[in-house]
Amino acid sequence: MVGGLIDRLVAAAATILTVAALIAPAAVLAAEPALEPAGVPRRIASLNLCTDQLLLSLADPEQIIGLSPYARDPTLSWAAAEAARHPLLSGGAEDVMVLKPDLVVAGRFERRATREMLARRGLRVVDFDIVRSVEEAKQQITRMGALVGHPERAAARNAAIDAALARARTAASRSGLRVLAVSRRGWVPGADSLISSLLAAVGLVNAAAELGFAAGGFASLEEIVATRPDLVLVAAAAPVAEDQGQAFLLHPALDRLYPPERRLVVPEMLTVCGGPMLAEALDRLAAALGRVER
Amino acid sequence: MDGTDAATTAGTTGVRLRVLERLPVLLLGSLVVLLLLLSLGIGPVRVSPGAVLAALAGGGTEETRIIVQEIRLPRAILAAAVGASLGLSGAALQGLLRNPLAAPELFGAPQAAALGAVLVIATGLADVLSFVLPIAAIAAAFVSVFALLVVAGRNASLLLLILSGLALSSLAGAGTALTMNLAPNPFAALEISFWLLGSLEDRSLRHVMLALPFIVAGAAVLASQRHAFRPLGLGEEAAASLGVDVARTRLLVILGVALGVGGSVAVSGTIGFIGLIGPHLVRPLVGYDPARLMLPSALGGAALLLSADIAVRLLPATTSVRVGVLTALIGVPFFLWLILRERRALGGGLG
Numbered sequence: 180m181v182g183g184l185i186d187r188l189v190a191a192a193a194t195i196l197t198v199a200a201l202i203a204p205a206a207v208l209a210a211e212p213a214l215e216p217a218g219v220p221r222r223i224a225s226l227n228l229c230t231d232q233l234l235l236s237l238a239d240p241e242q243i244i245g246l247s248p249y250a251r252d253p254t255l256s257w258a259a260a261e262a263a264r265h266p267l268l269s270g271g272a273e274d275v276m277v278l279k280p281d282l283v284v285a286g287r288f289e290r291r292a293t294r295e296m297l298a299r300r301g302l303r304v305v306d307f308d309i310v311r312s313v314e315e316a317k318q319q320i321t322r323m324g325a326l327v328g329h330p331e332r333a334a335a336r337n338a339a340i341d342a343a344l345a346r347a348r349t350a351a352s353r354s355g356l357r358v359l360a361v362s363r364r365g366w367v368p369g370a371d372s373l374i375s376s377l378l379a380a381v382g383l384v385n386a387a388a389e390l391g392f393a394a395g396g397f398a399s400l401e402e403i404v405a406t407r408p409d410l411v412l413v414a415a416a417a418p419v420a421e422d423q424g425q426a427f428l429l430h431p432a433l434d435r436l437y438p439p440e441r442r443l444v445v446p447e448m449l450t451v452c453g454g455p456m457l458a459e460a461l462d463r464l465a466a467a468l469g470r471v472e473r
Numbered sequence: 474m475d476g477t478d479a480a481t482t483a484g485t486t487g488v489r490l491r492v493l494e495r496l497p498v499l500l501l502g503s504l505v506v507l508l509l510l511l512s513l514g515i516g517p518v519r520v521s522p523g524a525v526l527a528a529l530a531g532g533g534t535e536e537t538r539i540i541v542q543e544i545r546l547p548r549a550i551l552a553a554a555v556g557a558s559l560g561l562s563g564a565a566l567q568g569l570l571r572n573p574l575a576a577p578e579l580f581g582a583p584q585a586a587a588l589g590a591v592l593v594i595a596t597g598l599a600d601v602l603s604f605v606l607p608i609a610a611i612a613a614a615f616v617s618v619f620a621l622l623v624v625a626g627r628n629a630s631l632l633l634l635i636l637s638g639l640a641l642s643s644l645a646g647a648g649t650a651l652t653m654n655l656a657p658n659p660f661a662a663l664e665i666s667f668w669l670l671g672s673l674e675d676r677s678l679r680h681v682m683l684a685l686p687f688i689v690a691g692a693a694v695l696a697s698q699r700h701a702f703r704p705l706g707l708g709e710e711a712a713a714s715l716g717v718d719v720a721r722t723r724l725l726v727i728l729g730v731a732l733g734v735g736g737s738v739a740v741s742g743t744i745g746f747i748g749l750i751g752p753h754l755v756r757p758l759v760g761y762d763p764a765r766l767m768l769p770s771a772l773g774g775a776a777l778l779l780s781a782d783i784a785v786r787l788l789p790a791t792t793s794v795r796v797g798v799l800t801a802l803i804g805v806p807f808f809l810w811l812i813l814r815e816r817r818a819l820g821g822g823l824g
Contacts, residue, residue, distance in 0.1 A: 249659055252657070252659070255659065363660065364660075397792065397793070399516070399793075400544050401516045401517050401518040401540050401545075404518075404536050404539050404540055404544070405518040419600055420600040420602045421594065421600055421658070422601055422658060422664045423601055423664065424660055424667075425601075426600075426602060429677075429679075431543050431678065432539045432540075432544050
């Protein structure tokens, strides 16, 4: 029990420190007293890339008064095009206070000081956890749908995910191939992560468990080569070395072991958050797997 | 005793002297080779020494071959080359300025080179595996060392040089961080730490090809000037009267330092204090002749950086420790000790 708890804490800390710091959702119990409080909010601000995605998909455009700084980044934000219609926030407390929203949605593991300050000012702040499975993503969609007063949209999004899950099951690999999802600087999402859940849906196994990563961690090139997964899952077929972190993905050692026919390519914006984009993520993953296994 | 006997004695003494002169170079050279091999044997994955040697020769399993040849070998080569380049640059600057506290790091050259590289990336001119990167880094390093020597003046005191260098490196470091913050890169924080603290982790042979030509060219330029340092030790006027073109030597040394430091920083980020410590560690072995100090300083720098890069892999940290952190931990106390030793000269600079 204690070991599990420590593991969770370490995992959470590791996640905060890295890629996932940008991100954050998954429906959660905790200190959220009423799921549907008095009245439907009409001015909603989002502090987190993943709550951005949920809002853009479930709320009316008029309800949204501000999105997080990366909402329009086409590589990370699935709803980047819709986000262009809304103002971006700095991510800090000041501009949120000035906007006087009646609801602020945020990630549980980031900007703690900002969230606490907003709550002290009497704003209603609702936190969303990091999603660790497709199931948790569906719960979050339901929760956000209820929050913004559009449960029917949430139900439709979840039905789309269920349909994609059913398609994935029929296309699933029977061979149980071991896959490592590798992103910049060797960040690998761990065994207890959304990626594992997506991989499992198409009959694949996340090899991160062999590296001892629960939530995720940085794998060195040597460790990846020694673990030698059957396939790697990457965000782009031809990454550009825009910084040293990206250059990791272009290292000849990875090229040698994982030529294009051993890479599953699913864009980051589909896997970085849990939300309605998971239907597309599952379809893309199944299609990529089909190409590899052919 | 007849004439031939005397000649033989003189001859053997000469041979013995030459052997004694070469001994430090031989010793340091063997140390570097030893550290290179050790560097190939250390990493997150355990590979036995036998398997390492087999993999080097092209045998063994595919995994060990890839780990040794494609991951550890480039890292070891870069550690040796970057360390040698910094050590040599330190020795050359100390020779040029007749100043034991001269070093590229204290003059802000690596920090300026990092700024040059980061500016090129931020403006989208090139990615990190392009030749534009080292060229921009070299240009920035050249400008910074040149500016420093102009600001501090030709016969600058230690104090003036160090203060101007400190100012320049702070400015360049702040510029690097600001540039990365302004660039639309969500991972700026991690990337800033790379440029400011340096790392040799997971480099490839492409990085080696990117840096090595410039490092070699810089070393050749610096080595060509080594004979000017001996007369320069007597002062610039005396050196000029002995036929040394002081202005040309100064320009070529700055160019050589910029080539070596810029090429290094483009692939390794800013790694500090090797150029300061390297020459000091080997000086007791070779005496105070600045020309003879060059090769041992390069070897000393290579050995230092190889050791530091081995040490960061042995530290039981959950995230990788930047090699620049370690060189600063060793380098700063050493620097303070040097200042303590040179205090009189520093005080003299004030008065």
